[in-house]
Amino acid sequence: MCISKHGHGCKQYSFALKMSGSVAQRRHIGLQQLEAISASTHTFLGPNKHLKFIRDEDAGDSVLVSSCPRLLQRLELDGSVGQLLHETVQAQQKLFRSGTGALVFLAGVWSRVALECLHRGISVLDIKTAMSKALEVSLQVCEQSAVSVREVSCKSLKERKRSPALKVRDAEVQCNPHNLIIKHSRHFSSHDAQTENTESAVNDMTSIAEAVSHGCKTSMHLVLKACELQSKLDIRKLVTCSIPGPSEERSCVLHGYVTPLSVQQASVVQSLQGQRLNIALVSGDLSERYRHVGFNTPANITRITDCVSLEEHWIEKALKILHEFGVGVVLAHGVVDVKLRDRCSGVLVIEGVKSSVLKDFSTCTGAVPVSYITQLDERCVGRGVTVSRCEEHECVGIVMADTSLVTAVITSSVPAKLQILEDQFWSCAHRLHQALRDGKLLHGSGITEILCIHKLHQYRRTETENPRENLVLELMAEAWMDYVSTLMLNSGSVASKAEAWTAIAHQMRRYEDGEPVLGAFRDILGVGVYDNMTVKSEAWRRALDLVLLVLQSDTEIITGGGEGQDLYHELMYL
Numbered sequence: 001m002c003i004s005k006h007g008h009g010c011k012q013y014s015f016a017l018k019m020s021g022s023v024a025q026r027r028h029i030g031l032q033q034l035e036a037i038s039a040s041t042h043t044f045l046g047p048n049k050h051l052k053f054i055r056d057e058d059a060g061d062s063v064l065v066s067s068c069p070r071l072l073q074r075l076e077l078d079g080s081v082g083q084l085l086h087e088t089v090q091a092q093q094k095l096f097r098s099g100t101g102a103l104v105f106l107a108g109v110w111s112r113v114a115l116e117c118l119h120r121g122i123s124v125l126d127i128k129t130a131m132s133k134a135l136e137v138s139l140q141v142c143e144q145s146a147v148s149v150r151e152v153s154c155k156s157l158k159e160r161k162r163s164p165a166l167k168v169r170d171a172e173v174q175c176n177p178h179n180l181i182i183k184h185s186r187h188f189s190s191h192d193a194q195t196e197n198t199e200s201a202v203n204d205m206t207s208i209a210e211a212v213s214h215g216c217k218t219s220m221h222l223v224l225k226a227c228e229l230q231s232k233l234d235i236r237k238l239v240t241c242s243i244p245g246p247s248e249e250r251s252c253v254l255h256g257y258v259t260p261l262s263v264q265q266a267s268v269v270q271s272l273q274g275q276r277l278n279i280a281l282v283s284g285d286l287s288e289r290y291r292h293v294g295f296n297t298p299a300n301i302t303r304i305t306d307c308v309s310l311e312e313h314w315i316e317k318a319l320k321i322l323h324e325f326g327v328g329v330v331l332a333h334g335v336v337d338v339k340l341r342d343r344c345s346g347v348l349v350i351e352g353v354k355s356s357v358l359k360d361f362s363t364c365t366g367a368v369p370v371s372y373i374t375q376l377d378e379r380c381v382g383r384g385v386t387v388s389r390c391e392e393h394e395c396v397g398i399v400m401a402d403t404s405l406v407t408a409v410i411t412s413s414v415p416a417k418l419q420i421l422e423d424q425f426w427s428c429a430h431r432l433h434q435a436l437r438d439g440k441l442l443h444g445s446g447i448t449e450i451l452c453i454h455k456l457h458q459y460r461r462t463e464t465e466n467p468r469e470n471l472v473l474e475l476m477a478e479a480w481m482d483y484v485s486t487l488m489l490n491s492g493s494v495a496s497k498a499e500a501w502t503a504i505a506h507q508m509r510r511y512e513d514g515e516p517v518l519g520a521f522r523d524i525l526g527v528g529v530y531d532n533m534t535v536k537s538e539a540w541r542r543a544l545d546l547v548l549l550v551l552q553s554d555t556e557i558i559t560g561g562g563e564g565q566d567l568y569h570e571l572m573y574l
Helices: 029-039 068-074 080-096 100-119 124-145 149-162 190-211 217-230 263-272 307-324 338-343 355-365 415-438 447-462 467-491 497-512 517-525 533-559 565-570
Strands: 002-005 012-014 052-055 062-065 238-244 252-255 257-260 277-282 327-332 348-350 382-390 395-400 406-412 440-443 530-532
Touching (some): 062 068, 217 252, 307 327, 307 338, 355 382, 355 395, 406 415, 467 497
């Protein structure tokens, strides 16, 4: 596969990871590979991501990506280092849906730190100890500089009140950092007070959402709409539906489970609208050949029945069961047999439904999921669902009472952007969810990393006299400088990294002279952007763990894994 920067001519990177001859002859190839892969993702750092095209040279297909997980998913990473990086990124993405850009960037620059330390003759054990200490110092900075979501909300509301374009209300607001509900100084009736508290709660959620939107205002707006429908954000009951064709402005959030509507299903939905329907849930494939996980075919059994006759018999039996129990909707986790679906007159059959959605329908309708449609009986059938057609988006909504399940309908006239927009939505949803869960945030736009640089310099001057440890800490501080300068370059606030380094050094002197950090760096980094504390700290930990693991593996390969007891004790085991 090849990867090229979108909009930057024919500049391409070949990524079967073919290292050049000069690189391949040097030591610690794993760290060099990690640094090389990371370099291709630097444009994904920050809110203004540059899109990349991935082209499959064999098939001739191309796909547009704007994040590290999607990039690594498409690359042919045959080596162990590439696989380790991919698995690390996937673990971060699965848990948080964000923080992968920082993870990959830091894995690359910290690999460079380790290589530089090896070049200067520092032992593996000393490198491991000093780099771990640098991370510990940086995590302490996070703990000390964290801001509660209450403070973020109150600050945002105060700024809204001062702004002539944004009015909170005509009453004076008293902002209590220990209470997310904003109270007015005037006297209200109980009804007015209740209404005011509700509006204040919405304002609180909006201000927190803006703080962690990271430039994705449209996606975060959809998340806030989902919050309104759910009363509170519950990402376990949040799904997405991508519809190509309509413009991005047509994206919306609808109550219930929404899925694209085919031409064949349109007439079925039309006949079912306005009715309270019975529903059946299938946890596997809806086909004659499906067998559940763990099923063992009995030995010494030979089929003598014609396969066509067997399939036809199964279809007739399935149709009879659906008719017998008056089922109007069938949701299947797996694929649905095409012949069965075509012959299901008056029954809406949907395939590829997530397990979490099946679980919610089971809870709200009383339906019991079955592995095989032939297992369906009266007690397994759920009741009380309704279907409706959304002609604007050519989709169908399946709704039941007493559910907070909502669907974000993602639309775009450019089909290649749908995956990007869907990823942005999930990132926004998880950032807001994590902010509310943590109860605190970190200053974004590189401000927290600037504080880490300052703390590492301070630690070198006051806490350690070991020259080797001092060198490693200095290199780790430079790695943070590289991170912040890349962030500034990608955001467009500087024209080059050199300009960014000069600006950071100048503002750092202002900070060290006693000016508050937000005041010192407001001009070059901006304020009002926040990061999730847990997401950031986990990304940092994963990045360093990966670097140290690759360092250890490289060392064992070079030394043979046990040449001498003294050398053996220098190796790290994570």
